[in-house]
Amino acid sequence: MDILKKAREIPDAVHLEIGEPDLEPPPEVIERLNLAIAQKRFNYTPALGLWELRERIAKHYWDYYKVDVNPSRIVITTGTSSAFLVAYSMLMEVGDSVALADPSYPCYKNFAYLLGIKPVFVDVDESTNYQITPEHLWDKDIKAVHISSPSNPTGTLYTEENLRALCEYCREKDIYLISDEIYHGLVYERKERTVLEFWDRAIVINGFSKFFCMPGFRIGWMILPEELIRPAEIVMQNTYICAPTLSQYSALGAFDYEYLSKVRETFRKRRDVLYEGIKDIFLVFAKPEGAFYIWADIGRYSEDSYEFCMKVLKDAKVAITPGVDFGKNKTNRFVRFAYTRKEEELRLAVERLKEYLT
Known part of the structure; x- marks a missing residue:
């Protein structure tokens, strides 16, 4: 800064x-925004988000990844930042540890510090294409692993083989896997894979700021196992009530x-x-x-x-x-x-x- x-x-x-992308969002985003203003859509939405938008995101997962996600598992957040805070606060107690790559997006560790959670840094480099692997984790006492693919700051993409291995590791150790997929869509030579293809109990966080070119709309989403939906709703109701209403209606036009x-x-x-x-x-x-x-x-x-x-x-x-x-x-x-x-x-x-x- x-x-x-x-x-x-x-x-x-x-x-x-x-x-921050300098391109405009898909044209229908602006059309939907103007329509929502004309219809005076200024009230709160449900804490979990507009059902219509949750359904549209579920359709995106089928269209883009061929993954079937129940819309009830999708919750709408105020950007991905609030999603990280909600996820950390649900999954971990004060004093618990989360594994993070070093280097990685700096706010991850700051969210952890804010909640009294200990970040455990995993040194990554070109030898694993800057990916955390199960071999990095075997000696660490952690409650969750948080990855990002493609990564900020390296732009590297997790392989299918490593995603499978991490899912298996977390399943066996009974720990949570959080996957930040905010840069999905901006992948250039090969197809990105959502971690949900390999484990439906992984927690996926994504949003409209990067690929959809909507950073100032502050709108994102999180995909959760069924048993975490109600805890997420409680946290969201008590921290930010709901994601911005106009942004939610606008995001319906983003999937062009x-x-x-x-x-x-x-x-x-x-x-x-x-x-x-x-x-x-x-x-x-x-x-x-x-x-x-x-x-x-x-x-x-x-x-x-x-x-x-x-x-x-x-x-x-x-x-x-x-x-x-x-x-x-x-x-x-x-x-x-x-x-x-x-x-x-x-x-x-x-x-x-x-x-x-x-």
Whole structure:
């Protein structure tokens, strides 16, 4: 956030630090929003969300993954952030532990700290394509494992084999598996797999902020085993009542697969532009398979990713995120690029970086 704040003070900075899509949502989202306003849909919805939207998401799971999900198992949340808090508060008590990858999205550990839960960090690297595997977990006393695929910050995708293995491990150990699938849809060479294909008791969290290009709508969902629906409802009623009503009605128009395929292709092209531009000036151990991030090693230039990002912003006018934001596992040697800007801006950033670094 320090980088973002300073970058906003530089009028011609290229912003590659923000993990927020710059594309518009599917057109029907806006149509549904305007219709909901015209119909004065301003009241609370049920805490678990509009039944119509829960049904539509269930249809999405059949259309996209060929997975049959009962709409009653789908609960609508205020973005994925509230979903993580609800899940953690239901599944774990104060003092329990959750396994998290290092590096990973920094808010996971902060949600845990907020609830008095202990994050147990699993060092991951290119040897497992930045995935947690059962071999990482055998000696850890944990109540849950929390994964993300594709990952922020690495853009790597969990394999079918590893998802199966993790499901089997969690089933045998009687611990929970939470899968953050917010970047599903933004996968470029192979098909992403939802963990529900391998274990229907896994907990899936997803939302409309990334693939559906609706970050400010603050709308997400969670898929739960039947016995957790009522506990989730109680938590949700007492924390935020319900997800934003207008956003729920708007999200009914989000599943325009023809439009979304164009979103995916836009980000694929951007990935290729940025990856080809920086792979010779930084070490990139894992070409991103999804999301919109590149995790790059800056060791040939610096061992302090925060200081490096500050210098690059000041001298090259390119804003990138220091790796130390995502954990402690060699993250002082890494930075994260977000390809959430137009191709011409990405090329400009590459030109500036090459000029500055060489």
